[in-house]
Amino acid sequence: MKVLVAVKRVVDYNVKVRPKSDMTDVDLANVKMSINPFCEIAVEEAVRLKEKGIATEIIAISVGPQQCQEQLRTALALGADRAILVSSDETLEPLAIAKCLKAVCEAESPDIILLGKQAIDGDNNQTGQMLGALTGYGQATFASELSIDGGNATIIREVDGGLQTLTLTLPAIVTADLRLNEPRYASLPNIMKAKKKQLDTTTPADLGVDVAPRVTLMGVELPAERSAGIKVEDIAQLVDKLKNEAKVIS
């Protein structure tokens, strides 16, 4: 069984992002970049499927600038067998990325496509669902448990109020939520080995995909600051303030 796992290059989650001085966009100059945490969980799940003897090949894919090779090498070090970079310097929106992924799905025919539920830069939470629409495959978003049995995948999903279980006919799309697994660290020997693994590069144009943006970023701003209030001395003062000043409890 073949697994395609998508990874996105994003600002490292420890970085506090700032706007550019002209407020046109986020300032990404000299900022540490990493694999999106939810994508890392997707890669880990793919590796576990291989360790269980279910997956036979794991292909990591990224759609973005040349530097995404770094994140693909990380995925290879974690256990992916080979990688594909769809290289583009355009600002790529989820719909454009989903179209590139669809074209690769047609060429590679994976049985399962794993993605992170959202990237921590744009917070769009769209690509997996859009790939579902374009391929016509079933989708299980926000997955916290995945099991494969023959031609079906059974997924437990994190939904408002609890958990939902779905069965999908393969090929299918699964997007990883936080609790799907805890990703491993790549070992040094595996990082060295990853450098020799196959990494092919293609472009949206080669795939026949138009990636022209549909949405224009007009600018960014800092959210309204909330100013700190007061420190209370004890519970008695707190309860008094809540009852008589804020009037939020009676």
Add this chain to the structure above:
Amino acid sequence: MSTLVIAEHDNDSMNIATLNSVAAAQAMGGDIDILVVGTACQAAAAQAAQVPGIGKVIVADNGVYAHSLAENVAPMIAEVAAGYSHVMATATTTAKNIIPRVAALLDVQAISDVSGVVSEDTFKRPIYAGNLIATVKSSDAIKVLTIRGTAFDGAPAEGGSATIEAVASAHDSGKSTFVGEEVAVSDRPELTAADIVISGGRGMGNGENFDMLYSLADKLGAAVGASRAAVDAGFVPNDMQVGQTGKIVAPDLYVAVGISGAIQHLAGMKDSKVIVAINKDEEAPIFSVADYGLVADLFVALPELDAAL
């Protein structure tokens, strides 16, 4: 200009989260219709028809729409959406699951988690875990949006009498099957709808200690939430998580107990009207957004608070 609001419902009743999208649509102006896709969902449709200012309620009532499977519901929404300039749904997990699929079927770049309407094609939305607010302009013919519920006060639920119209299409992909669900049963209000939310963080130490929060919550009629750190540590289930990757809440009173205040968490609660923080670390970032801060050991403070109420 005409907006199709997608109702969130459980067939028997409409979820009030739908009213936040109605409010966002009203903020933009133009005609508003509501689409109810479900199975034996006439009661939910009747409720939607009572929302004031709605032109009509369109109902797709068919067995294939049970459990809101994205593969079946998305083509139904896309079919109706083709006649509108805007499609809106409040960003619940159901909408987050279905709406991008609808957008791709329409060849549209969806806009997630809209927190402000600037004009009919320009919207504000949080990015980078709420660290920045982006203003984005869509050039697509149909604007497909999910709405951040806490950013728009819910429109009134009653007083209207819209006509109800049925659509017969049944889209059945045959690709997905509902197996079951485990819904947390609780007498407490739902997190995103509660007037008061009490949340615990890693400082709670373990899941048993959350009993102190449940006891307080029951006295105040509050819901109980948690930080991502508390969920990661396995103290409580993920559906209690408040934060950018969990639930976004904006109650009248938010009490953060043993929560340091990572930006991820603040993004999920900083629009609350009054914020109280109880933490023994006086340097904790949570105090920078709290209206009332108490520097104290929560294991001393919580029993005192419980006794004082």
